Each structure stands twice: as structure tokens, then as C-alpha cells.
Amino acid sequence: MEIIRSQRKPVHIDVVPTLPLYRSAPPLEVRLEDFELYAMDRLRVLKGIADGLSRGKKSEEMKNLADHLWKANMRHLDASEVVNKDIISHFVLRLVYCRTEDLRKWFLSMETNLFRYRLLFEKAEVQRALMAEFDLPYRAASNAELESVKEGLKQVAQSFGQPLAADAIFYKVPFEEVPELVAGRRVFIHKGYAYIAMNQVVSLVSTQFRSHLSKALILTNRKWTSTIREQEKDRLTPIVEALCSSYLGPDYSQPREFAEISIKDIDQIAKSSFPLCMRHLFEKLREDHHLKHGGRMQLGLFLKGVGLKLEDALAFWKAEFSQRVGSERFDKEYAYSIRHNYGREGKRTDYTPYSCQKIITSAPGVGDHHGCPYRHFRTNLQYKEFLGALATNIDGVLPS
Amino acid sequence: MTKEEIENGTADMEIDQRELMNGERSELNAVPDGFNANYLKVYYGKLFPHADIFKWMSYGNDGKHPGCDESYFGRREFSFTLDNDIYLRFQSFNSVSQLENSIKEKCPFKIDIGPVYSVDPAKRHAYAQSGNNVFTPVEKELVFDIDMTDYDDVRYCCSGADVCLKCWTLMTIAIKVIDPALRDDFGFNHILWVYSGRRGVHCWVCDPKARRLTNEQRSSIAEYFRVYKGNENSQKKVSLTSSALHPFLLRSYKVLEEFFEGNLLSNQSLFSTEERYEKILEMIPDESITSELRGKWQDNKKSSISKENINVDRWKHVKKILKSGKQKGQGLGKCVEEIVFSFSYPRLDMEVSKHMNHLLKAPFCIHPKTGRVCVPIDPNHCEEFDPTAVPTLSKLLEEINMGGLGTDDDAEWDRTSLGKSIRFFRSSFLQPLLKSCKEEIENSYNAKLQHSKTSLTW
Numbered sequence: 073m074e075i076i077r078s079q080r081k082p083v084h085i086d087v088v089p090t091l092p093l094y095r096s097a098p099p100l101e102v103r104l105e106d107f108e109l110y111a112m113d114r115l116r117v118l119k120g121i122a123d124g125l126s127r128g129k130k131s132e133e134m135k136n137l138a139d140h141l142w143k144a145n146m147r148h149l150d151a152s153e154v155v156n157k158d159i160i161s162h163f164v165l166r167l168v169y170c171r172t173e174d175l176r177k178w179f180l181s182m183e184t185n186l187f188r189y190r191l192l193f194e195k196a197e198v199q200r201a202l203m204a205e206f207d208l209p210y211r212a213a214s215n216a217e218l219e220s221v222k223e224g225l226k227q228v229a230q231s232f233g234q235p236l237a238a239d240a241i242f243y244k245v246p247f248e249e250v251p252e253l254v255a256g257r258r259v260f261i262h263k264g265y266a267y268i269a270m271n272q273v274v275s276l277v278s279t280q281f282r283s284h285l286s287k288a289l290i291l292t293n294r295k296w297t298s299t300i301r302e303q304e305k306d307r308l309t310p311i312v313e314a315l316c317s318s319y320l321g322p323d324y325s326q327p328r329e330f331a332e333i334s335i336k337d338i339d340q341i342a343k344s345s346f347p348l349c350m351r352h353l354f355e356k357l358r359e360d361h362h363l364k365h366g367g368r369m370q371l372g373l374f375l376k377g378v379g380l381k382l383e384d385a386l387a388f389w390k391a392e393f394s395q396r397v398g399s400e401r402f403d404k405e406y407a408y409s410i411r412h413n414y415g416r417e418g419k420r421t422d423y424t425p426y427s428c429q430k431i432i433t434s435a436p437g438v439g440d441h442h443g444c445p446y447r448h449f450r451t452n453l454q455y456k457e458f459l460g461a462l463a464t465n466i467d468g469v470l471p472s
Numbered sequence: 473m474t475k476e477e478i479e480n481g482t483a484d485m486e487i488d489q490r491e492l493m494n495g496e497r498s499e500l501n502a503v504p505d506g507f508n509a510n511y512l513k514v515y516y517g518k519l520f521p522h523a524d525i526f527k528w529m530s531y532g533n534d535g536k537h538p539g540c541d542e543s544y545f546g547r548r549e550f551s552f553t554l555d556n557d558i559y560l561r562f563q564s565f566n567s568v569s570q571l572e573n574s575i576k577e578k579c580p581f582k583i584d585i586g587p588v589y590s591v592d593p594a595k596r597h598a599y600a601q602s603g604n605n606v607f608t609p610v611e612k613e614l615v616f617d618i619d620m621t622d623y624d625d626v627r628y629c630c631s632g633a634d635v636c637l638k639c640w641t642l643m644t645i646a647i648k649v650i651d652p653a654l655r656d657d658f659g660f661n662h663i664l665w666v667y668s669g670r671r672g673v674h675c676w677v678c679d680p681k682a683r684r685l686t687n688e689q690r691s692s693i694a695e696y697f698r699v700y701k702g703n704e705n706s707q708k709k710v711s712l713t714s715s716a717l718h719p720f721l722l723r724s725y726k727v728l729e730e731f732f733e734g735n736l737l738s739n740q741s742l743f744s745t746e747e748r749y750e751k752i753l754e755m756i757p758d759e760s761i762t763s764e765l766r767g768k769w770q771d772n773k774k775s776s777i778s779k780e781n782i783n784v785d786r787w788k789h790v791k792k793i794l795k796s797g798k799q800k801g802q803g804l805g806k807c808v809e810e811i812v813f814s815f816s817y818p819r820l821d822m823e824v825s826k827h828m829n830h831l832l833k834a835p836f837c838i839h840p841k842t843g844r845v846c847v848p849i850d851p852n853h854c855e856e857f858d859p860t861a862v863p864t865l866s867k868l869l870e871e872i873n874m875g876g877l878g879t880d881d882d883a884e885w886d887r888t889s890l891g892k893s894i895r896f897f898r899s900s901f902l903q904p905l906l907k908s909c910k911e912e913i914e915n916s917y918n919a920k921l922q923h924s925k926t927s928l929t930w
Contacts, residue, residue, distance in 0.1 A: 248689045262659075
């Protein structure tokens with residue numbers, strides 16, 4: 073790929089009917105601005121997928137989410153440029169995410185997921201065409217073979233709650249090639265061969281995709297560290313280095329008029345509008361007149377994010393805590409960190425509220441009330457009790 | 473008795489010997505139970521099948537065929553646990569005599585077998601951990617380890633280190649579930665089941681394909697076999713979907729049901745006390761059903777149902793009510809199956825199977841706590857296996873003592889209780905394995921020749 077400064081040279085490549093496989097960098101010219109913008113758009117898609125997965129969304133939901141994210145972020149005014157944007161953004165992100173083991177792992181995982189969801193959305197002919205691109209040791213099982221294992225195939229289909237189509241095509245593959253399907257008991261295995269259904273072939277293809285990308289990332293890293301980073305230190309390198317840590321969501325740091333809340337409303341708003349985790353923290357604060365550090369951070373930053381002003385926040389926390397530790401101790405030990413959260417102390421960073429991802433992956437210990445109830449409440453019973461206490465109608469609302 | 477006395481009285485001695493031949497203890501030959509270096513020395517000197525282990529681990533690479541890999545055996549890791557818990561890893565040998573001499577000399581309390589590495593483990597420090605020149609496992613048998621302590625929450629006859637014929641049924645079930653799956657589903661043929669010496673079984677899958685599996689593939693096989701997921705804290709540890717079962721589970725269920733109803737129910741008295749039946753009621757997520765059953769059984773305390781039948785009867789009640797479909801509760805669809813699975817389905821140690829570099833105790837070792845030999849188990853007759861009748865080190869030494877004076881035979885093991893096990897090991901496992909290895913070496917050699925012939929161009 074060649075990065076150019078200014079003029080826009082339209083490049084017409086043959087429209088590719090199938091998903092790009094990113095086998096090699098295409099001979100395209102890219103504007104410097106697009107270099108960054110395309111990558112950021114794609115990053116939104118990948119981060120959206122990461123977010124969906126961390127919330128435990130199931131495959132079907134994820135498929136739809138990926139499709140939605142793709143359509144929302146990867147459009148282009150010029151229809152013929154859509155594929156270019158796809159390819160260019162992928163390769164730019166390779167540069168960004170090849171640089172450490174953790175980055176590679178994350179990128180590999182999200183790109184493979186993206187590929188898989190996009191593939192699932194394609195029509196059967198496209199899927200078959202793509203399969204041919206991959207070097208897979210499979211072959212379609214003959215009718216005779218299918219007859220002999222019919223009973224088993226039927227039982228496997230039933231275990232998904234699906235009937236076995238009379239003319240269903242199955243591929244016969246050595247079981248070692250499809251470890252995920254074997255592990256999940258999602259295929260019929262006989263004498264060392266797995267019989268995979270068409271839609272499961274996507275799994276095979278994705279594994280190959282992943283394996284190829286993994287190797288490519290290592291190579292990219294080598295090139296980056298040996299030549300590119302130095303060569304591009306005044307142009308692309310700063311962009312690449314900033315990309316993976318840039319915040320891509322809506323801007324919460326600026327206070328907005330209509331999003332203010334005041335302490336007199338707070339109880340009402342907590343009941344009506346707080347998400348479950350914050351509601352739980354809020355209730356516990358009211359109950360114990362105290363919260364441990366994790367809880368203070370999670371709830372405190374949230375309140376800031378929804379528009380509680382610093383003065384109100386100080387008053388709110390003081391009103392609670394002084395019932396437990398006294399107002400002098402509050403001023404001495406707790407007020408500073410509230411001001412710190414609002415960017416009035418220390419290095420004056422205006423901290424943003426925690427994302428769900430951060431909350432879900434936090435590790436509340438004994439005596440903590442922060443974290444994500446959907447993740448951290450130990451049993452359905454504990455969960456039910458909490459919801460019961462909120463007097464919420466719980467029929468059909470429990471998460472899976 | 474002095475040596476002279478013995479020599480002079482040989483005639484008497486022979487008569488005595490013959491009288492003792494039917495295996496009775498006598499002061500002459502009695503060997504007190506135990507496990508120590510002296511006993512082990514005799515064991516490793518006369519009984520341990522060094523040559524068989526060597527042949528097995530060579531997988532046909534005995535140098536007799538040009539296609540043999542002469543470095544193969546030397547790249548295998550063994551580890552020795554010596555007296556005082558001194559642990560020696562990365563032991564490797566280049567010949568059967570090196571292996572045998574080292575064992576006889578060091579007299580290990582335990583011998584473990586590890587993977588075959590890319591290079592001789594003795595030379596590992598010369599190789600980096602990453603990059604091109606690596607020291608890394610390249611082959612290892614696919615292994616499984618099933619330990620009775622993992623079943624402590626479902627066996628009442630024993631707990632901890634104890635094992636009896638009643639709970640041994642669980643191991644029998646494990647073999648009867650896993651062995652057919654390894655053969656029919658995965659297509660493996662060279663499978664060795666071994667008694668672990670105290671309270672479990674090990675399984676060694678030795679097909680070439682199995683030895684070359686990656687960690688990920690091993691993991692997937694272990695997951696395929698996994699049904700039980702949980703620890704003391706989870707309420708429901710077996711969770712089957714409401715729709716139909718995978719063919720492997722269906723097939724397994726037939727075995728499980730047979731043993732659960734025909735054996736475990738009574739032998740473990742699963743319903744005989746309130747504490748015990750409450751455990752089962754906990755697995756039924758429907759208050760109305762559990763209270764109905766509870767009510768019924770609490771009444772029964774007063775009636776005169778014999779103790780023997782109480783378990784069978786109560787299980788019948790449970791099945792009837794769950795299968796009747798009266799209550800439309802969620803999660804009841806496969807409840808009966810879940811209960812049966814919880815009490816009987818094999819519980820594998822996942823970590824043992826997943827990693828190529830895992831070290832597992834060698835067959836024919838002696839277990840330090842029980843003195844029993846880790847003998848092979850015939851999967852086709854595993855119901856007949858009795859862990860309490862496995863030969864112990866002391867018994868074998870007694871049998872050697874009885875074997876007559878001045879015998880200078882190589883096959884002393886054949887006159888002891890170990891004979892049967894070694895013969896079984898050879899005929900049902902080692903010989904077929906070596907035959908198949910030879911074929912593979914020949915075929916791959918011929919294929920290479922063919923390939924180089926056709927690729928020669930002038």
C-alpha cells in the first residue's frame with residue numbers, strides 16, 4: 073500500500089463478490105487522512121464486538137450486532153470504495169496491533185470473530201466459494217457413507233433441536249481439524265472422522281483465517297520494528313501508536329445541560345433510571361452509609377457522568393458517610409478523592425465513568441458491592457432476592 | 473536356618489516347597505508387607521519389565537529397518553522420584569541397558585513417562601525456548617487419569633484414599649464409557665488401561681495420530697468427554713440440554729443407567745437416609761415435585777419396606793414423577809438423566825489430558841502407599857477387575873522366594889502373579905502396537921523412496 077498526501081486518485085479494482093481474505097496488502101493508494109479514519113471506523117466495529125462478547129451475547133445476537141456495527145461504521149459514499157476501506161482499514165490495524173503479544177491476541181480474536189460473523193451472513197454459494205480458497209482437507213461425504221452414519225447424524229441434529237434435512241450435505245473431516253466442534257459435541261464423530269454440516273464449515277474456515285492472520289501479524293511486527301517504525305517516525309508512526317489507545321465512544325467529558333441531576337432528585341432517579349449495578353451500589357450506600365474503594369469509584373464516576381456536579385457530589389457523599397465516620401473524617405479522608413475524580417486535584421484528569429467491559433471484568437471481593445450483578449452475583453437466588461427487593465417484575469427478565 | 477542346613481536338608485526342603493507351592497505363606501518365604509528400597513531393588517532386579525517398556529517406548533524404532541529413527545527413544549523424557557522425595561526430571565536413555573541400569577541403580581520410588589522432545593532432553597540447555605532452535609515436545613501419548621477422590625461427593629462406602637469393590641464400580645463404568653468412544657468415535661486402536669495402584673485408573677492411547685495431537689486437540693477430546701462441571705459451590709453440576717442428547721451421551725447413558733440401577737442404587741444406598749435423598753432432591757428444580765416426594769418418603773419411614781428395596785423403590789418414584797410430565801417446570805426435561813450422570817458418569821482430570829508435557833506414572837510401577845503394582849486392566853473384562861486382589865510388592869517377593877533355589881531364569885516374573893499381567897500387556901497391547909508401528913515405518917519409508925525417485929530429474 074502506498075500512502076499519499078493529497079490528491080485523490082480513484083482506484084478501480086474488480087469488485088470482489090466474496091469477503092476479502094487479506095492475504096496480502098493490495099496495490100492501493102491511500103490518503104493520509106483516510107489511513108487514520110478508516111482504521112478508527114474499523115476499530116469501532118472491533119471494539120463493539122469485544123463489548124458484545126464480554127456481555128455474554130450469544131452467537132445469533134453477535135451475528136446481528138456485527139452486521140449492524142459493520143453497516144454503521146464501514147460505509148462509504150462511493151460504493152466502489154467500500155471494499156477498499158475494508159482492506160485498507162484491516163491492514164492499518166495490523167500495523168497498530170502487531171506490536172505486542174497482548175495486542176496481537178486481541179486483534180486476532182476480534183478479526184476472526186468479525187470474519188466469522190460476516191461469513192455466516194453470506195449466501196451459501198459465497199460460503200462455498202470461500203471454502204475453496206482455503207486449504208482444507210475435507211471432502212463431501214458420499215451417499216453411502218451418509219447412509220451408514222445416518223442415525224448418528226440425526227441424533228446430533230436433534231441435540232441442536234433441528235431436524236435433519238433429507239438432502240443435507242456433510243463434509244467428512246479428520247476430527248483433529250475441528251477441535252471446537254468436537255469439544256462442544258456439536259458433530260457426529262465416527263472412526264476418527266467428523267461429519268460437519270455446511271454451517272459448521274464456517275468454523276473450519278475461520279480457524280484457517282485465524283492461523284494465517286496470526287502468522288502475518290508476526291511478520292508485520294518484524295517489519296515494523298526493523299524498518300517501518302523508524303522510517304515513518306514523522307508521519308505514520310505517531311498515528312499508529314495513538315490508535316489503539318484512543319477513545320472511540322461518545323464524548324462524556326463535557327457536561328451537557330440536559331444531563332444534569334441534583335441531589336434532591338437522586339433517589340427518584342436511582343429507582344427509575346440507574347442501571348442495575350449502580351442501583352445496587354446506591355442501595356448499599358444508603359443502607360450501610362459506606363462503600364469500599366471499588367464501589368466509590370464505580371458509583372462516583374457514574375454519578376459524575378450522568379451530570380452530578382462536584383458540589384452536589386460532595387454533599388451527597390458527605391451526607392452518607394458522615395453517618396458512619398463523621399463529617400470531619402469525611403473531609404479528611406474521602407473528599408479529596410471525589411475532587412480528584414472531577415479533575416480538581418492532582419494531575420487534573422477528568423476521569424470518565426467505567427465502561428461495562430471494565431466493570432464486568434473487575435473482581436469484587438468480600439465486602440465489595442461493585443462489579444456487574446449479571447456477572448458477579450453468585451447464584452440466581454441472590455439475584456432474584458435483589459430484584460425482589462427492588463420490587464421489579466421479574467418474569468422473563470432474568471438473563472440466561 | 474544356616475546355609476549348610478539348607479543344603480543338607482534339600483530333600484526335606486523340596487517336599488516342603490512342594491507343599492507350599494499352592495501359595496500358602498510360611499515362615500521361610502514370608503515377606504512382611506511394605507514398601508522400601510530393599511524390596512524395590514529386588515523388584516527392579518527381577519520383575520520390572522524393562523525390555524517391554526523399552527520396546528513400547530521405541531514404537532518400532534529398534535534400528536532394524538532403514539526407516540527407523542534411531543534418536544527416537546533417546547528423546548523421551550523419564551522422571552524418577554527417589555527416596556526422600558528427590559525428583560529427577562529430564563532423564564533420558566539411548567538403549568534398553570541404559571534404562572535398565574539407571575533404574576536398578578537409582579531404585580526410584582516412582583517412574584514417570586513424559587513426552588518425546590525435539591532433541592535429547594539431556595541436551596536441552598543448548599537449545600533456546602523460542603526461535604528456530606527449540607526444545608519442545610513433539611510426541612506424547614494421549615492420556616487420561618480417573619481418580620476416585622473426584623467422586624467423593626457421590627460415594628458413601630469410602631472416602632479419601634480408601635477404595636472398595638463397591639465404589640470401584642465407578643472405575644468400571646468409566647472404562648466402559650471411555651474405551652468404546654476412543655475406539656468407535658475417535659478411531660484409536662492401541663489403548664492401554666492401567667490400575668493406578670491405589671484408587672484410580674490411567675489410560676494410554678498410543679496410536680501415532682494420538683501421539684502427534686497438539687494441546688488444543690487433546691483439550692478438545694477431553695472436553696468431548698466432559699459432562700460434570702463443578703465443585704462444592706455449584707448447585708447443579710451436570711446440566712444437559714432439554715433437547716436430545718448427542719449420540720455419545722446416548723450410548724453412554726445405556727451403560728450408566730444399567731450400573732446406576734443395577735448396582736450403585738443399592739451398593740451406595742443412595743436413598744436410604746434423609747441426608748442422602750435430599751442430595752438427589754436438590755437436583756430437581758421443582759418445589760412441588762420435591763415436596764411431594766419428600767412427603768411420600770417421610771411417611772414411608774413408618775411403613776415396613778425392607779431396607780434392600782428402599783433405594784430401588786424410591787428411585788422408581790422419582791423416575792415416575794419426573795417422566796410423567798405433569799408439572800410443566802423448566803429444566804425437568806432431562807432431570808432423570810442428569811441425576812444418573814451425576815452419580816456415575818466418568819470424571820476425568822482435564823489437566824492431565826490437555827498438556828503434551830504432562831508426566832504420568834509408568835505402568836508396572838509400585839504404589840508407595842499400597843505396595844500394589846500398577847497392572848494393566850483388560851477393558852473387555854473390567855467388571856472382573858478387583859483392586860484389592862492386585863499383587864503387592866511383598867507378595868511378589870514371597871513368590872520369588874518360593875520359586876526354588878538356584879534358578880537363574882530371566883523370566884522369574886512368569887512364575888509370580890505378575891506373569892499374567894505381563895503376558896496380557898504383551899499379547900493384547902504391545903505386540904499389536906509394534907506390528908502396526910513396523911508397518912507404518914515401512915510404509916512411510918517406501919513412500920519417501922517413491923517420492924524421491926519420481927522427483928529425480930536429469
